Amino acid sequence: MKRIALIGMPNTGKSTLFNRLTGASARVGNWPGITVDLMTAKILVGAHMAELVDLPGIYDLHGYSDDEAVVRQFLETTPTDLVLLIVNTVQIERQMTLALQVRALGLPCMLLLNMADEARKLGITVDTEKLSAALAMPVALISAKYGEGQPAALKKIGQALDVPREAGTAKLDALLTPEQIERETAQALHQAVHVPARLPEHLSDKLDRVVLHPAFGLPLFFLCMLLLFQAVFLLGTPLQGAMTWLFDQAKTLVVEPVVSPLPQFVQGFLIDGLWSGLSTVAAFVPLIVLFFLFMAVVEDSGYLSRAAFLTDALMSRLGLDGRSFVMILMGFGCNVPAIMGTRVMRSRPHRLLSMLVIPLSLCSARLQVFLFLIAAMFSPHNAPWVLFSLYLMSFVTAILTALIFKKRYHSTEPFVIELPPYRMPTPMQIWLRGWQEVRHFLHRATKMIIIGVVCVWILTHVPFNAVPAGPDTLAGMLGRLLQPLLAPIGIDVKLTVALMFGFIAKEIVIGAFAVIYGMQGDTLAAHMATQMDWTQAVSFMLFTLIYTPCVSTIAAIRSESKSAKFTLLSVAWPLVLAWMVSFVFYQSARHLLGQ
Amino acid sequence: MRLTDLAPGQHARVTAVHSSEHLAHRLAALGFRTGKPLQIVRHGALSGPLQVRLGTTDVILRRSEAAQIEVLPVPEEIPAA
Numbered sequence: 001m002k003r004i005a006l007i008g009m010p011n012t013g014k015s016t017l018f019n020r021l022t023g024a025s026a027r028v029g030n031w032p033g034i035t036v037d038l039m040t041a042k043i044l045v046g047a048h049m050a051e052l053v054d055l056p057g058i059y060d061l062h063g064y065s066d067d068e069a070v071v072r073q074f075l076e077t078t079p080t081d082l083v084l085l086i087v088n089t090v091q092i093e094r095q096m097t098l099a100l101q102v103r104a105l106g107l108p109c110m111l112l113l114n115m116a117d118e119a120r121k122l123g124i125t126v127d128t129e130k131l132s133a134a135l136a137m138p139v140a141l142i143s144a145k146y147g148e149g150q151p152a153a154l155k156k157i158g159q160a161l162d163v164p165r166e167a168g169t170a171k172l173d174a175l176l177t178p179e180q181i182e183r184e185t186a187q188a189l190h191q192a193v194h195v196p197a198r199l200p201e202h203l204s205d206k207l208d209r210v211v212l213h214p215a216f217g218l219p220l221f222f223l224c225m226l227l228l229f230q231a232v233f234l235l236g237t238p239l240q241g242a243m244t245w246l247f248d249q250a251k252t253l254v255v256e257p258v259v260s261p262l263p264q265f266v267q268g269f270l271i272d273g274l275w276s277g278l279s280t281v282a283a284f285v286p287l288i289v290l291f292f293l294f295m296a297v298v299e300d301s302g303y304l305s306r307a308a309f310l311t312d313a314l315m316s317r318l319g320l321d322g323r324s325f326v327m328i329l330m331g332f333g334c335n336v337p338a339i340m341g342t343r344v345m346r347s348r349p350h351r352l353l354s355m356l357v358i359p360l361s362l363c364s365a366r367l368q369v370f371l372f373l374i375a376a377m378f379s380p381h382n383a384p385w386v387l388f389s390l391y392l393m394s395f396v397t398a399i400l401t402a403l404i405f406k407k408r409y410h411s412t413e414p415f416v417i418e419l420p421p422y423r424m425p426t427p428m429q430i431w432l433r434g435w436q437e438v439r440h441f442l443h444r445a446t447k448m449i450i451i452g453v454v455c456v457w458i459l460t461h462v463p464f465n466a467v468p469a470g471p472d473t474l475a476g477m478l479g480r481l482l483q484p485l486l487a488p489i490g491i492d493v494k495l496t497v498a499l500m501f502g503f504i505a506k507e508i509v510i511g512a513f514a515v516i517y518g519m520q521g522d523t524l525a526a527h528m529a530t531q532m533d534w535t536q537a538v539s540f541m542l543f544t545l546i547y548t549p550c551v552s553t554i555a556a557i558r559s560e561s562k563s564a565k566f567t568l569l570s571v572a573w574p575l576v577l578a579w580m581v582s583f584v585f586y587q588s589a590r591h592l593l594g595q
Numbered sequence: 596m597r598l599t600d601l602a603p604g605q606h607a608r609v610t611a612v613h614s615s616e617h618l619a620h621r622l623a624a625l626g627f628r629t630g631k632p633l634q635i636v637r638h639g640a641l642s643g644p645l646q647v648r649l650g651t652t653d654v655i656l657r658r659s660e661a662a663q664i665e666v667l668p669v670p671e672e673i674p675a676a
Contacts, residue, residue: 064617218640
């Protein structure tokens with residue numbers, strides 16, 4: 001088995017090429033000591049089976065950024081048969097630096113000139129044979145997006161692998177000086193490449209005059225995000241409903257009859273623990289697919305970089321950048337895909353800070369709980385204001401968290417990024433992205449979500465002779481134990497048990513009320529209005545808003561951060577914050593009302 | 596003169612880059628090298644980033660980073676050699 005490492009600068013279509021070559025067979029590979037996900041796939045090139053590894057996009061090999069460090073570490077420690085360097089033909093002059101540095105690694109390499117279609121439109125011509133002779137490595141012109149030149153390129157890769165040679169590791173101590181690079185670039189490009197002195201005005205320039213307009217740019221961005229958001233949840237909610245229905249049908253028609261001969265508590269464990277854990281996972285699938293279908297459009301079209309440009313003035317003050325803003329907004333729909341989406345940020349501290357902030361976004365699951373409680377506790381006149389305050393609080397806690405932790409997760413990554421031209425993504429690119437993300441989520445998060453759901457089931461059902469979710473279960477005992485802490489914020493034992501359910505998924509809190517109070521719908525709402533006053537209700541909602549990410553979000557944080565310590569912080573910090581916010585609200589409200 | 600002193604639409608050439616090694620490498624990789632011609636495309640609102648065109652590459656960078664790049668204004672774009 002041969003190993004091919006795919007490297008290139010950001011925005012060169014590297015992942016597009018990887019996806020085209022590997023189709024849907026790619027999976028996340030495990031490499032010792034590497035903290036980012038590297039996609040790998042086995043492909044057949046000529047007479048060889050080869051493992052193709054998609055390394056992160058890098059600007060050079062000096063190793064200052066996190067991604068450069070990853071690429072260096074990979075090349076230094078992993079025996080590689082061929083380094084496949086992908087370059088944007090339009091920017092060949094600038095990107096030749098990386099080609100020369102890669103050549104100096106002492107590994108067999110090959111140059112792929114991508115975006116041949118765009119280069120042609122701009123009148124840029126390349127003589128691949130002359131360039132190949134000047135660089136002493138095979139060169140092929142391709143368009144990864146449309147598949148142009150792919151068979152010829154694959155043939156050349158096959159030929160490069162034909163040379164019998166042991167796979168080697170890179171020598172990174174001898175990087176070229178800027179002067180050497182300047183001289184060699186000029187030599188290599190002199191005869192082989194022609195770039196017209198004046199480039200035709202790009203359609204992107206015209207679009208950018210509107211999209212990046214100093215006054216209309218930001219409102220337009222919010223409008224786009226709103227539409228995107230609406231589209232994801234307008235389409236996602238019925239699909240989620242369909243998924244839940246499917247799992248419920250399977251439960252009544254298949255699972256329940258199958259487990260019926262088993263003892264009662266085993267049945268409960270299997271159905272309310274394991275099976276409901278599985279349905280929790282499944283309910284996220286449509287949302288994640290949709291979210292990433294749209295994200296792929298936003299990202300591949302070049303709009304995400306524009307969003308970064310537009311919102312950077314605001315976000316840089318919070319220690320974040322414009323890309324995190326898009327994810328935080330998405331978090332208002334569902335935190336899980338928003339956390340997974342933080343991967344577009346290439347600096348780890350930025351990614352971690354965003355992951356700490358996103359769970360504070362008032363997601364649609366929490367909205368359901370609030371709508372129920374607000375309707376039960378407040379007059380129609382006051383209701384919108386209560387909901388508005390909760391949204392406001394969500395923003396305030398997010399900003400507060402960013403300000404508090406921005407020093408700790410300070411990014412050294414400079415905000416200097418390329419602004420690519422607008423591009424139309426292909427359906428293939430979009431679909432593959434959605435599919436890969438779902439597989440990633442199922443692979444990484446399922447176990448943890450099921451464990452979480454089972455734990456809550458045990459808490460609320462053990463001992464088995466007690467009334468489920470009642471005061472004699474473990475959950476009830478824990479609730480009583482926590483009273484000294486939670487009574488000062490107006491949360492009694494029953495509400496505490498409901499909060500434990502909310503750990504699975506926030507919307508379950510309503511279902512938990514039904515179980516705990518033994519009532520449903522309007523009767524439940526009316527009963528709850530007699531059980532607590534409005535200050536308690538608001539305090540409880542504030543606590544629900546902030547207290548802990550749901551188990552699926554935690555699983556996503558664990559899988560994206562690859563750090564148990566950080567995951568722990570992402571649970572502990574909101575708990576502390578929630579208690580403080582509720583305490584301040586509840587005690588001052590009581591005091592002011594003279595109670 | 597610094598890159599931040601240029602008005603949108605103005606052309607210039609890079610004369611020096613006074614930044615940390617990390618940033619200097621990133622800037623060089625994106626085309627900010629001594630002698631290279633560039634053009635300011637636009638300024639972001641509210642002291643937002645700058646959009647700079649270097650040959651066939653458009654780059655966005657914060658003003659704090661742009662202030663570390665020294666330039667010499669030139670009347671018109673000089674065709675790249």
